[in-house]
Amino acid sequence: MAAATEPTQHLFADDGVFPNSRLPVLVYRRVIAGAEAAGFEQLFERNGWSSAWRNGLYSVHHYHSTAHEVLGIYKGRVTARLGGPGGIPVTLEAGDVVIVPAGVAHKNDGASSDFSVVGAYPTGTRPDMQYGKPGERPGADRNIARVPLPGGDPVRGATGPLAMLWRAK
Numbered sequence: 001m002a003a004a005t006e007p008t009q010h011l012f013a014d015d016g017v018f019p020n021s022r023l024p025v026l027v028y029r030r031v032i033a034g035a036e037a038a039g040f041e042q043l044f045e046r047n048g049w050s051s052a053w054r055n056g057l058y059s060v061h062h063y064h065s066t067a068h069e070v071l072g073i074y075k076g077r078v079t080a081r082l083g084g085p086g087g088i089p090v091t092l093e094a095g096d097v098v099i100v101p102a103g104v105a106h107k108n109d110g111a112s113s114d115f116s117v118v119g120a121y122p123t124g125t126r127p128d129m130q131y132g133k134p135g136e137r138p139g140a141d142r143n144i145a146r147v148p149l150p151g152g153d154p155v156r157g158a159t160g161p162l163a164m165l166w167r168a169k
Contacts, residue, residue, distance in 0.1 A: 005030070007028045007155075007161055007162075007165075008026070008029075009024035009026060010024060010025040010027070010088065010090070011024045011025075012082065012087055012104055012105075015084050017132040018063060018083070018084040018104075018105035019065075019103040019137065019144055020083055020103055020104050020105065021101040021103045024101070024165060025082050025099065026098070026099040026162060027090060027092070027096065027097070028096065028098075030095045031096065031097045031155055032074075032095050033095060035072070035073065035074040035075070036074055037054050037116065039074070040052075040072030040118040041120070043154070044070055044118070044120040044154045045120075047155065048122060048152045048157075048158075049121060049154040050121070051121050051123075052118055052119065052120040053118070053120070055119070056111070056117060057071070057080060057106070057108040057117060059108045059109075060107055061081070061105045061107045061131065062105065062106065063102070063103055063105045063130050063132070063140075064100075064102055064103075064127040064128055064130065065103060065136075065139075065140035065141075065144050066102065066125060066126060066127060067122065067125035067126060067128075067147060068099065068100065068121065068122055068125070069099075069100045069119055069121055070097060070098070070099050070120050070154040071098050071118070071119050072096075073092045073093060073094050073095065073097070073116075073117050074094060074116055074118060075094055075114045075115060076112035076113070076116060077091060077092060077112050078091070078092050078108055078109075078110070078112070078117070079092075079109040079110045079111070080098065080106055080108065080109065081107050081109040082098075083106075084105035089109055097154070099154060099162060101166075103140070103141075103144040122148075123151075125147065125148075149167060150162065
């Protein structure tokens with residue numbers, strides 16, 4: 001594992017369509033040198049984030065109301081739009097990790113042809129799929145309010161920045 005820098009934080013308020021979150025999205029750069037899918041899977045599992053999958057990132061705005069999500073980029077690069085249509089684009093490259101709190105809209109705004117990602121969720125949670133459609137709320141808002149804080153940071157474990165940054169909110 002490479003020496004992960006402190007994560008950058010991005011906050012997104014409810015825009016009336018996407019609930020987003022009072023918790024910041026966290027972006028770690030260069031977490032794993034020579035990133036490989038198995039390296040992210042092992043790191044996330046070791047730190048209490050399981051149910052890992054390998055795939056891409058949906059090119060439509062979506063969010064999860066029942067789980068937080070971590071994404072580890074192991075090939076290529078992607079521009080992820082965070083926070084919905086009025087949110088911000090964040091370019092992620094192989095080795096980077098983004099932690100998306102429940103409720104925060106995210107989508108693929110463009111990627112290299114070799115882009116690949118590992119995703120995972122805190123152990124004991126399962127994601128749903130929400131798209132900002134009429135009728136999703138207030139049920140999705142109730143779900144988000146019930147999602148527990150994870151036991152640890154998927155990159156640095158129980159004493160990582162996530163614990164301090166999210167518990168302070």
